[in-house]
Amino acid sequence: MTVQPGSAAVFQIPDRGLTEGCSSGWCELGAIATEPGVVTAVALVGVLALLAFAYVRDAESACRRERRRVLDERDAFESFADRVAQIDAVSVAADATPTGVPAGALRRIDGDGGGPPGGGPSGRSVTLRRVMAAYRDTVLSLPHYRAEYDETPAESLAAELGPDAATALATDGALSSGAQSALVDRSRRAADARERLADAIGTEIDELDDREAALSAIDRRRRCLVGHLDGIRSEGETGAAIDVWNRLTELERECDELAADRQRSLDDPPLTPESPLDGESDHPFHDYLYGAEDGPRYPVLAQIAEMADDVRADRDRVGRRIAGSD
Structure with a gap:
């Protein structure tokens, strides 16, 4: 890319004081904002904003990390x-396919053991x-x-695509048309399942945005x-305090x-596992997302509870103020 002469001049900063030659209120505000006390206050507000709604x-x-991983898995299986x-x-003998993985078969696929008879010079089918390798x-x-x-x-192949697929490869020592069809079909189904899971996680992300x-x-x-x-600070302070107390009560109700509403979402997740997960869980989808995290297992409910505590604390303080003015 060619840099046009003179284009850098657009970004040149004049070498003068912040408010020199400036008469608007914005300049005065800029000068105030550079005072150490104000800068500290602004920094504190920024930190509090980052800490707010941390759960x-x-x-x-x-969720975004997990969704990215799931999409990577989808692409990999495709x-x-x-x-x-x-x-x-290749053509193989039409023997009955064993239902389980025979002893040593997985080592044969991985190349740790000897290949099947007639498997070529290396003892393994190309x-x-x-x-x-794929x-x-x-x-x-x-x-x-x-x-x-x-x-x-x-x-891993047996766990993801079925032990019978690994058994067929181990028994035949090669890729038969039947094994090929099964591997392709199950890989595409694995990709489709991850697509659905990614969509469900996306739904959860949207809900988190709405809750925040x-x-x-x-x-x-x-x-x-x-x-x-x-x-x-006036004679109407008690009336104003009562109004604030009532409004805080409304916020607690919200x-x-x-x-x-969040509990209803937990009970009706965007995706339900087709087979039971390890251990019993009332909310397997959300446990899958948050069970391994350091924070609370139900972060939205924890965040709402924290907010409700803040509202109640403020309301109690207002209540004491009302009582003190009687």
């Missing part, structure tokens, strides 16, 4: 299916090697697979009410409604 924001970050579909299958290059190339699963390639917006609105109103009352 919900951490949950959203966790790529594996495409590569297996391009391999020329088509079998190509299948396992699996290593796609699914097993994902960083989180290597980091989280202590499995050999064959063990609702909580932010409640928090703004709470702060405005308390700030309004703190600024009143928190209760938010909690009930």
